[in-house]
Amino acid sequence: MVSKHDRNPGIPLDLGWVHEARVNLSATQRRTATLVARRSLKKQWQAAWLLRAVTSIDLTTLAGDDTPGRIHRLCAKARQPIRPDILAALDMGETPITVGAVCVYPSRVRDAAAALIGAAIPVASVATGFPAGPTPLPQRLGEIEAAVADGASEIDIVINRNLALNEEWEALYDEVKQMRAVCGPAHLKTILATGELGTLRRVRKASLVCMMAGADFIKTSTGKEKVNATLEVSLIMARAVRDYWERAGYRIGFKPAGGISSAKQALQWQILIKEELGDDWLNPQLFRFGASSLLGDIERQLSHYATGNYAARHHIPMS
């Protein structure tokens, strides 16, 4: 299931390519509306896809009141996201199922890393003045360095929206490139905060600039904007990823985040990825959900598949 690929080193900024971006809103909306109506997953197909979705979740807590105890609880759920009896009923008892990563604030990276010792689950940290981002660049870079030093192997940065809004692509490219440099071996996810970019065309341009600057993932949202992940922005970002793969030769990951809380939505995003990018992308190396409550709903649906009955919320262990 895991396809090997070279890490994106970034390429020189190609403004001609950036400005070629064309996005038609109505056609985009029609595609997303019909895409999810064109495919349907039932029975064991639904169960298998949802299990795959679990492995792509960045199980997230980004709250001001996060404590070491809260992080511990989250990491325990990350290690065992689905109740063993459900997995057994699906004949998946032998297959190790964990989430894709645990995602926390930089100050909680140490707690998470400690809680995940022995588990092959990366710790992801948001950084660079998350979620708004207007912190001076040296501090933003320092935040990345600190998170990496504390054990984060994935860094979710937010791009500087004012640069995107004013189409100062060289400046954005330079910032992201510096962030990538300080990440070192840690993978860089660039959050576009699409809900604040105004148009899909700008989303496509910002996606390209981030990939050219060396992003390993492009991510829709912080979860804190008024509008977070939508199928429309996801379609446009996925197409930008495909464009970059076809023209630059590197596979970039995609992470929708914010507002994806139901199993049904998870399937819609997986369908979108399969149709637009292909099966290669349907694994945690190239696809993540940024979500906090999605896992619970998926677990209930899997329980339903396993038992034939609709599950009670309180039968599902909390994260």
Next chain:
Amino acid sequence: MNVAEIFESMSYGPAPESRAAADRWLDDHQRQFGLFINNQFMAAGGGATMATHDPATGALLAQVADAQADDVDAAVKAAREACKSWRATPDHERARYLYAIARHIQKHDRLLAVLESLDNGKPIRESRDIDTQLVARHFYYHAGWAQLRSQRLPGYEPVGVVGQVIPWNFPLLMLAWKIAPAIAMGNTVVLKPAPYTPLTALLFAEIVAEAGLPPGVINIVTGGDETGALLTTHADVDKVAFTGSTAVGRIIRRATAGTGKKLSLELGGKSPFIVFDDADLDAAVEGVVDAIWFNQGQVCCAGSRLLVQESAANRFHTKLKRRMAQLRVGDPLDKGVDIGAIVDWIQHEHIDRWVKTGVAEGAELFQPDIDLPGDGCFYPPTLFTNVEPASSIAQEEIFGPVLVSMSFRTPAEAVALANNTRYGLAASVWSENVNLVLDVASKIRAGTVWVNSTNLFDAASGFGGYRESGYGREGGQEGLYEYLRPAWKKRHTPQAANELSLAEFVAAWGSHTPARPAALPLQTNGVKSAAANHTAPKLDRTPKMYIGGAQKRPDGHYTQTIYGKGGVVVGQVGDGNRKDIRDAVEAAHKAHLAKPGWSARHGHNRAQILYFVAENLEARADEFARRLALMTGQPVKSAAAEAAAAVQRLFTYAAWADKMGGAVQETTLRGVTLAVHEPVGVIGIACPDKFPLLGFVSLLAPAIARGNTVVIIPSQPHPLSATDFYQVLATSDVPAGVVNIVTGNRDHLTKTLAAHEDVDAMWYFGGAEGATAVEYLSTSNMKRTWVDYGYERDWLSQEQGEGEAFLRQAIQVKNIWVPTGE
């Protein structure tokens, strides 16, 4: 496959929609269906039946009646009987019935969708999400028109009994498009579904009965082509509406020629799908999917001719091929299937034959490596590149999932390629440049143009074709007129059948031996000749043809003598022949190609010219009145009234020149749907004998006011007012070729004009026989016709002599769908 395997492969599995309820419904009827007449199912008289199958499996679904002549007669009688009370049913009551039908369709829409997919083979996603939704919408929309008929359409009456024949590609949707406007306007209906796909019409019949519609308002007769012919040629059918192939449309037009039946035809297409290099190419790829792999490509308006700007062609083809590999072909009832079954093996063979032709012609074939079900009538999505306009697969309608791709360099070339077709049903144009797309949309000759979108439909937007894609519109206010006639005008009913076959009659009609000098002795009517008076003779003045803004001698060099009251010679005109018509049509086209072309001029400019014509006619009104009196023998006073009325009529159409541009249709699109009223093109006009000036002006003025150019044949016995009129035209800034006047034998000239393949419409105001011939001959290029069957109109009255009825003949509606949003 188990969960673990799927967890690895991430493949799709089956997701079948249940067919249990549909099977139960078929079983309830013992899988045997009769004809639906007077809200009851009854066996066909002769007991003949025909089978209908599930194309995905070949399994027999049911037997339906194969209606014979007596059965069709019974259905038409039922409709005629019901028509008496239905047409008198108050608007609000009719509206309630349509509303009830819409509601009941929604209540049963899943059963309708499943049955449609079973019978036709189309994917359940389409029958569920598109067809049935549009069906309900069509009845809701027309419930509204039923409510508003008297207020919004005063002076009109329902036509009466309507015979409708529909195709198999959208069985239920075409039924809705036919029935909803017909019954909303107060007509009753006999509808014949296609033999491949009769079942949803029969379920619809039950739903109609459940909704409480009075018996006889809707009657459904199943049967084959014979049944269709019986229905369309039934003497008591007042209007025929047909959707299907151009070949069959042509047969119907000929068969109904001269019967006085109204006729609307929605025929074939080879619609262009134009992609400019500044389009959202990924979006345009999805557009192609919706254009040609919707309903297996069995769509009359399918975007089957891809035109890609050369600079983007390689990129676009790469994207398209990748996308084609994602298409899923299979069980139509599977919710995850994009392409279902071809309706029948006969169609499958037809498609395959075209694909083989394409390969033989040297086009490059691409079919993705995807799974097709082992059996059942399936065809893979197919793309041809390296296709040229001269390839037959670029010209002919394939009616299957086969796309041909060509490239262009400039917008002008894109338009030229798009219009290089005998059809004109639809087009799709993709570019993010608003100036470019709207300009191209305005230049494409098609009834529907989708900007950055494709295959969008809505009841509020009239659907129909230009050119050989047919005439009449379905949907919108423009569609209602197909089911109405002016209250003052009764239907023409033909005399007993001619001894000759129609073809023989038409072949013989309009023959003419060139004219000779007037026979001696000349009638003088008591006036002494110049010789007898020993005075100088009157200066000879022989009007010529008026072609391309110049006076031309008749090609044949023959001259026709014109007699006034008592047989007195009042003048001579050229005796035109087919070459004069040919030249006149060429000149009429040139007037469109000029810079600026007549149709491209502003309405204001055309109005100014028409006012100028009126001004110059008025200046010579006395002379025209004297000429009229001399030719027709009417008193000078009434002749003066005719001349004055002609001036007034020019004012009327000068007024209309800038007031009928179109409307914004209230469709379900976010954005605007523009109903643009475009000129028809080149119109041939044969004037009535009577009212030599007013009849001429009343027909000429609306045509040119709306941007058409004309070839006009004046009153045959009294042509001199028209030939006098060209001096008025020449002094009024009317550009060369806008009006071309050919004198001579009306029917002889009409014969060439009506059959001319580069004339877009023919208006004929001669007798019933000529009307028959014109309607018959129009099938050369399926031009629109407007004939009076010899009915003498009161040209002086406003009701009969002018108005919107004339203007509607002078326009065709193009709906441009413009989605908005950034």
